[in-house]
Amino acid sequence: MYDLGKIIPGLIVFVGLVSFPIWYNGGDAGAIPKPEKPVLAKECVADIQYMRTTHMQLLMAWRDDIVREGGARTWATARGTEYNRSLQSGCMKCHTSKKKFCDTCHEYAAVTPYCWDCHIAPQETK
Amino acid sequence: MRVLYPFLAVIAFILIALVGVRIPGGQSLIGIVLPYLAILAFTGGFVFKVLGWARSPVPFRIPTTCGQGVSLPWIKQNKLDCPSTFWGVAGRMLLEVLLFRSLFRNTKASIHKGPQLAYGSSKWLWLVGLTFHYSFLVIVIRHMRLFTNPMPAFLHALEFGDGILQVGAPQLYITDLLLVGALLFLFVRRLVMPQVRYISLANDYFPLFLILGIGITGILMRYFIRVDVVGIKQLAVGLVTFSPKIVGDIGSLFFIHLFLVCLLLIYFPFSKLMHLGGVFLSPTRNMANNSRMKRHINPWNDPNITPHSYAAYEDEFREFMVEAGIPVDKELAKPAESAAAGPAAEAAPAEG
Numbered sequence: 427m428y429d430l431g432k433i434i435p436g437l438i439v440f441v442g443l444v445s446f447p448i449w450y451n452g453g454d455a456g457a458i459p460k461p462e463k464p465v466l467a468k469e470c471v472a473d474i475q476y477m478r479t480t481h482m483q484l485l486m487a488w489r490d491d492i493v494r495e496g497g498a499r500t501w502a503t504a505r506g507t508e509y510n511r512s513l514q515s516g517c518m519k520c521h522t523s524k525k526k527f528c529d530t531c532h533e534y535a536a537v538t539p540y541c542w543d544c545h546i547a548p549q550e551t552k
Numbered sequence: 553m554r555v556l557y558p559f560l561a562v563i564a565f566i567l568i569a570l571v572g573v574r575i576p577g578g579q580s581l582i583g584i585v586l587p588y589l590a591i592l593a594f595t596g597g598f599v600f601k602v603l604g605w606a607r608s609p610v611p612f613r614i615p616t617t618c619g620q621g622v623s624l625p626w627i628k629q630n631k632l633d634c635p636s637t638f639w640g641v642a643g644r645m646l647l648e649v650l651l652f653r654s655l656f657r658n659t660k661a662s663i664h665k666g667p668q669l670a671y672g673s674s675k676w677l678w679l680v681g682l683t684f685h686y687s688f689l690v691i692v693i694r695h696m697r698l699f700t701n702p703m704p705a706f707l708h709a710l711e712f713g714d715g716i717l718q719v720g721a722p723q724l725y726i727t728d729l730l731l732v733g734a735l736l737f738l739f740v741r742r743l744v745m746p747q748v749r750y751i752s753l754a755n756d757y758f759p760l761f762l763i764l765g766i767g768i769t770g771i772l773m774r775y776f777i778r779v780d781v782v783g784i785k786q787l788a789v790g791l792v793t794f795s796p797k798i799v800g801d802i803g804s805l806f807f808i809h810l811f812l813v814c815l816l817l818i819y820f821p822f823s824k825l826m827h828l829g830g831v832f833l834s835p836t837r838n839m840a841n842n843s844r845m846k847r848h849i850n851p852w853n854d855p856n857i858t859p860h861s862y863a864a865y866e867d868e869f870r871e872f873m874v875e876a877g878i879p880v881d882k883e884l885a886k887p888a889e890s891a892a893a894g895p896a897a898e899a900a901p902a903e904g
């Protein structure tokens with residue numbers, strides 16, 4: 427073996443980088459998000475699995491439809507729950523707390539939607 | 553064939569993953585067992601390969617350089633292309649690793665009327681190669697949001713910058729476009745340029761298809777066929793905290809993505825992709841051209857064979873040489889001036 431004085435430190439750096447998530451987390455998986463269930467309503471605007479995975483695309487579809495195509499602002503689910511197709515006065519009417527609902531998941535998944543630059547989040551009751 | 557077979561291989565792997573997630577236990581096989589095997593094969597294989605290279609001596613400096621080496625004080629040395637010091641080499645390595653400097657010198661030969669051969673600079677390969685590698689790096693670093701809880705703060709800046717276009721939700725990442733665009737360019741380049749096509753083998757196309765497969769499944773997941781990211785993060789964080797479990801209905805597209813990534817990791821150390829480690833061990837890049845200041849001894853020399861300089865050789869055979877009429881540096885000593893030493897006696901012993 428030659429040049430081990432340079433190769434071994436290089437390999438240690440390599441293994442250190444590859445194992446970054448292991449030593450960064452230190453064996454602690456952290457808290458799993460528990461979004462608060464709405465008290466007022468029984469069902470969401472769509473199937474719950476669909477909402478979990480695709481709610482951001484649904485919001486964009488609403489926005490495009492309403493703002494650009496002049497689509498309807500109210501709608502109803504197959505089971506007849508009426509709702510506003512709106513971020514502020516739709517989602518946030520049932521999911522009354524941004525902190526206890528949207529943010530729990532988003533902090534976990536490390537996303538920061540910029541919607542709230544303009545849209546107003548409901549007042550947090552503490 | 554050299555294009556078709558690797559393509560079919562990647563398609564076959566996708567189908568295997570697609571079927572795999574449907575059989576009972578298949579999800580934990582692809583989601584838990586395979587990732588552990590893959591990361592072990594990747595790190596183990598990588599270290600093994602590098603140590604294998606470390607076993608081969610590179611005794612002498614290889615000054616295949618593109619610049620003037622150290623010489624007389626009034627001849628200007630090209631400190632970057634023909635470095636003679638550690639820091640010069642470090643500079644050359646850094647530029648090579650971070651900016652692909654030797655690829656920047658890529659040229660294109662063309663024949664003009666005459667016939668005349670002309671060489672022109674050709675920067676496309678360099679530009680697209682660099683784009684591909686940096687996009688890949690940014691994507692891999694961004695993926696750390698799935699493996700760390702909470703995510704380190706500096707990654708927010710990266711995500712913000714990458715999604716700065718604020719197109720759609722989830723936000724469009726610039727690197728996603730660049731990655732796929734660059735891969736397609738690199739693939740088409742191999743098909744279209746006759747001389748490159750001629751030397752391209754199946755193992756040149758396979759990594760391109762594999763990474764393209766990973767990129768496309770990732771992009772499909774993010775923008776088109778959504779998957780449960782919270783569930784995936786629980787699995788990913790579970791993997792790195794050694795408590796993996798698959799929760800909920802994640803979506804088979806994710807397992808295809810992960811399966812291809814694992815294959816890439818396993819394939820990596822045993823393929824040309826090892827240039828990731830190899831670039832640091834390139835003898836023409838990492839050796840200072842200091843043969844004139846430092847003596848380099850070949851490690852496999854037999855220690856019993858001691859250096860034998862020409863002066864010593866002449867001392868040994870002078871009589872016979874003079875007898876045979878071969879010119880000598882130092883004439884046969886007349887008894888009276890035997891102590892006088894000619895200039896040749898001071899010559900440095902030859903290397904080896």
Ligand code: HEM
Nearest residue numbers: 691695698725728766767770771773774781784788810813
């Ligand atoms: C060689 C390594 C990998 C490459 C090149 C790669 C590539 C990609 C790309 C290009 C995307 C599109 C979105 C983005 O750019 O973030 C993506 C998304 C994704 N990848 Fe990977 N990936 C890799 C490894 C992994 C691994 C190991 C996992 C396992 C946890 C994973 C899970 C995901 C998930 C869940 C998404 C969707 C993210 C979202 O919806 O925002 N990837 N991948």
